[in-house]
Amino acid sequence: MNKVPSALKIGLRRGSLEIKQFSRQRESVVFTLFFPVILLVIFGSVFQNTIAPGVTFSQYFVAGMIASGLVNTGFQALAITIPMERDVGALKRLRGTPMPASSYFIGKAILIFASMAVQIIMLLGFGVLFFGLEMPTDISKWVTFTWLVILGSACSTALGIAFSIVPKSGRGASAVVSPIVIILQFFSGVFFVFTQLPTWMQQVAAIFPLKWLTQGMRSVFLPDSFAAEEVAKSWEIGRTFVILMLWLAIGIFFSVRKFKWDRD
């Protein structure tokens, strides 16, 4: 009788509930799913120059947009919506039930994976159709792509949940979170070619996951010859994996230890 349902079972149910809830919020669907595509269309149309033999800026930019999509849909969305849920008391109500915290986190991760999948399909579709993006034919590139998306989403989810403790209120959350994300995008070589940025910006960016995600996505979508154009003259795949794992661990640690269910 006291056998409470498992955390995983509840987590899966939360995942489908989160997706249902999300899909009914038209503004957030449009913002999180279409915004990256809109950016792609704008930047891809404005900057059509070639940055290296056989590589256009729009190709470079699609890789960056997929990476920053991971940050937008995960980190940014969660760090803004969780404080809102906290403000209305939805989290406190959950806390009063036998639902474990891990189920809530699993539900969020499922939502992020699902919206990420939709977004990637749209970005790849637009990239291939309009901006000369070439799908890799090499299976090892797809392997890299898959773990980058999975690890990147997980990392972004965990950090978004962890960062949700920072904004004091749901109303102020966007003002705290959005500038961080935008600055990170500038520093990490999403809007500009990374190697053309000042060295100090490159060094700051190298602390955070986004730079590694964008570089990783370039390794998937740009020709291998372009690796020589990177700062380290290589794709640094191993280092990317380690750094993302570290950030994932940091995110999980703070989410589990410090998550706030209540306003005060």
Added chain:
Amino acid sequence: MSLIEVKGLKKSYGDLQAVRGLDLQIEQGEIFSLLGPNGAGKTTTVEILEGFRTRDSGSVSVLGVDPQIKGHESRIWRNRIGIVLQNSADAGDLSVSETVEHFSNYYSNPLNVQEVINSVGLDEKQSSLIRTLSGGQRRRLDVALGIIGNPELLFLDEPTTGFDPQARRAFWSLIQQLRNDGTTILLTTHYLDEAQALADRVAVINHGQIVEISTPTELGGRATAQATVQWRDGAQIKLEKTDNPTALVSKLSAHFGGEVPEVIVTRPSLEDIYLEMIGNPNE
């Protein structure tokens, strides 16, 4: 052991002492009501019992467990309790039945979703999105989510705020039904008729302290308080306080030779007693 045991409970917010040494014992199967003016410390006390707030000192046991418990033990404990908070709201993009159905998945032994929705009178609204519900309807949903897990112990913090009179009566019979099925209930309310109708015992709290614990009929010596007899004598309305109203009325009846004109016998209402107990609010 009692279902809830509180000894010497204290809680301050900065300089403000919200709860100052509170003792409570709530027995299995009773409906226990907390009464007290705004800011008396009711929600603070209840939320400490629910495990939402920490205490500064004192001991608390709820279903034999300290509410500060963590991890899996806490899940097993929460599986046995139901909570209706004083304020709660949700994003509102789900329907009533989707929400109740979802919450039922959190518990090992939930009640039937449809029956719970019917019992709070939301059957006609079950497909509506939460954000389209009226204030009173939302509150009923809160109650539904509080009872869906079939709790042994139910906390209700001002559950009927915003209910229309009919809904309040329906709610009362729902609560009595739950009590008959064995649920222990801790009810905070500002409606004295509600405490009168439901509670087996009431505690009056003021300034974070218990003023008195008693049954609604005996609170503040109400059962033995003097009755007031009122009648008309010619052009005059007369009043007399007495310990023996029956004797007085039969004396009057003899005097008038039968019917006493416009006779009324009253005792102080729960509200009269309560207002006297909590005294001048500016004190």
